[in-house]
Amino acid sequence: xxxxxxxxxxxxxxxxxxxxxxxxxxxxxxxxxxxxxxxxxxxxxxxxxxxxxxxxxxxxxxxxxxxxxxxxxxxxxxxxxxxxxxxxxxxxxxxxxxxxxxxxxxxxxxxxxxxxxxxxxxxxxxxxxxxxxxxxxxxxxxxxxxxxxxxxxxxxxxxxxxxxxxxxxxxxxxxxxxxxxxxxxxxxxxxxxxxxxxxxxxxxxxxxxxxxxxxxxxxxxxxxxxxxxxxxxxxxxxxxxxxxxxxxxxxxxxxxxxxxxxxxxxxxxxxxxxxxxxxxxxxxxxxxxxxxxxxxxxxxxxxxxxxxxxxxxxxxxxxxxxxxxxxxxxxxxxxxxxxxxxx
Amino acid sequence: xxxxxxxxxxxxxxxxxxxxxxxxxxxxxxxxxxxxxxxxxxxxxxxxxxxxxxxxxxxxxxxxxxxxxxxxxxxxxxxxxxxxxxxxxxxxxxxxxxxxxxxxxxxxxxxxxxxxxxxxxxxxxxxxxxxxxxxxxxxxxxxxxxxxxxxxxxxxxxxxxxxxxx
Numbered sequence: 001x002x003x004x005x006x007x008x009x010x011x012x013x014x015x016x017x018x019x020x021x022x023x024x025x026x027x028x029x030x031x032x033x034x035x036x037x038x039x040x041x042x043x044x045x046x047x048x049x050x051x052x053x054x055x056x057x058x059x060x061x062x063x064x065x066x067x068x069x070x071x072x073x074x075x076x077x078x079x080x081x082x083x084x085x086x087x088x089x090x091x092x093x094x095x096x097x098x099x100x101x102x103x104x105x106x107x108x109x110x111x112x113x114x115x116x117x118x119x120x121x122x123x124x125x126x127x128x129x130x131x132x133x134x135x136x137x138x139x140x141x142x143x144x145x146x147x148x149x150x151x152x153x154x155x156x157x158x159x160x161x162x163x164x165x166x167x168x169x170x171x172x173x174x175x176x177x178x179x180x181x182x183x184x185x186x187x188x189x190x191x192x193x194x195x196x197x198x199x200x201x202x203x204x205x206x207x208x209x210x211x212x213x214x215x216x217x218x219x220x221x222x223x224x225x226x227x228x229x230x231x232x233x234x235x236x237x238x239x240x241x242x243x244x245x246x247x248x249x250x251x252x253x254x255x256x257x258x259x260x261x262x263x264x265x266x267x268x269x270x271x272x273x274x275x276x277x278x279x280x281x282x283x284x285x286x287x288x289x290x291x292x293x294x295x296x297x298x299x300x301x302x303x304x305x306x307x308x309x310x311x312x313x314x315x316x317x318x319x320x321x322x323x324x325x326x327x328x329x330x331x332x333x334x335x336x337x338x339x340x341x342x343x
Numbered sequence: 344x345x346x347x348x349x350x351x352x353x354x355x356x357x358x359x360x361x362x363x364x365x366x367x368x369x370x371x372x373x374x375x376x377x378x379x380x381x382x383x384x385x386x387x388x389x390x391x392x393x394x395x396x397x398x399x400x401x402x403x404x405x406x407x408x409x410x411x412x413x414x415x416x417x418x419x420x421x422x423x424x425x426x427x428x429x430x431x432x433x434x435x436x437x438x439x440x441x442x443x444x445x446x447x448x449x450x451x452x453x454x455x456x457x458x459x460x461x462x463x464x465x466x467x468x469x470x471x472x473x474x475x476x477x478x479x480x481x482x483x484x485x486x487x488x489x490x491x492x493x494x495x496x497x498x499x500x501x502x503x504x505x506x507x508x509x
Contacts, residue, residue: 003348003349003379005349007349007350007351011495036506042395045399059380059396061396061399064499064502064503064506065502068494068495068499070495072499075380075395077380087410087414088407090410092403094378094379094380094406095378095381096379180508181507187499187500191499192496194492194495195492195496
């Protein structure tokens with residue numbers, strides 16, 4: 001929900017990074033925090049457990065500077081990816097202007113990607129973001145961890161998660177690759193939405209009625225077998241091989257063609273199911289699809305840690321001026337915007 | 344989600360109410376925060392902390408407490424209080440979409456802040472409901488919300504490219 005404040009001359013947008021646990025949402029924000037000039041970004045607030053798992057959210061404000069007289073800000077949030085933080089994720093989604101779905105390219109996380117996307121659709125429905133309201137929210141997909149061995153082919157991820165062709169990017173967030181490109185596409189998308197009132201094509205009432213359908217059932221056995229054979233034979237894209245240089249991104253700019261931005265396509269079993277994570281750069285335990293034992297909830301909730309990376313940051317722009325005296329003119333809300341921005 | 348716009352005139356009543364709240368409670372500062380975590384305006388002493396981060400945390404705190412209330416079988420939560428060692432906060436919801444957060448220290452008291460915030464909230468609630476009726480719940484046309492939106496979007500997109508090094 002973009003907030004346009006004509007007095008402070010500010011426009012704020014809220015962008016939420018969503019995805020399964022350990023997919024790299026927080027790593028995206030940390031990378032951005034490291035990359036961006038200190039005067040353009042604020043403190044990175046991270047509400048995390050002692051084990052550096054996101055407990056509630058991470059928050060990073062980015063200051064675009066003065067644009068046509070308006071200070072423009074993007075507020076970046078991540079959600080906690082673990083299954084049992086479901087309600088926390090819904091809280092973070094309040095008032096979202098744009099969604100970045102971070103998918104994990106590791107074969108063992110294919111179902112986790114799909115489940116997370118279904119969870120996101122459920123939350124949007126619960127928050128009343130359906131039909132035309134849903135179509136107004138731009139999405140960008142990021143296929144992260146392209147450096148893992150036997151990473152899922154991009155086409156496979158795209159078919160399963162992004163059949164409508166929202167912009168998508170390959171990334172290695174731990175190295176900072178693809179991170180800026182993803183956010184840049186999202187920033188432009190929400191700006192486009194501000195200008196046009198909508199980002200996706202206008203929907204017919206019939207389309208709106210079927211927006212955000214439930215996930216499709218899994219394919220039949222023959223279909224799964226065929227998909228498995230196809231995926232197993234598909235090589236890792238050369239451009240994303242760990243040794244490939246320079247890093248090649250694959251943005252897609254085609255507009256979505258359906259009312260629902262993310263109907264979840266069925267997926268076949270991963271071509272290679274590896275229990276161990278071959279990715280050396282992430283010293284985290286191997287994720288599992290099964291929910292954590294109940295004790296983890298107690299441990300996580302009992303030991304929250306709020307950290308803020310100290311930076312010069314974006315200076316608070318709150319209004320500290322004393323209240324203005326009452327105007328002799330009766331309170332008369334103005335329906336039209338000011339004719340000309342203040343300098 | 345609908346977007347909404349605040350014009351200068353909208354702030355006249357808001358400023359008066361916040362100033363009165365601070366005066367009558369001897370609180371340090373008062374903040375109006377959008378439910379999504381965006382700071383709308385502040386009054387009082389806000390120079391010694393990051394108001395942007397503060398706003399995002401207050402909104403998250405309030406939303407988390409609302410979820411807690413639902414888990415306990417309640418439909419909503421009216422106020423959230425945080426008692427710190429030197430400073431405390433009291434937050435209440437206005438018009439279902441705006442949080443009024445008052446920061447106070449030992450020169451005030453929770454009871455006084457709660458009482459006065461409730462009164463201020465009643466006035467501001469009407470202001471914001473009127474504002475939302477004015478702009479409508481549905482997505483406003485870009486020209487209504489922001490006349491220079493197309494030009495702004497083009498210029499901002501260029502800034503985005505510059506920021507990310509293109």
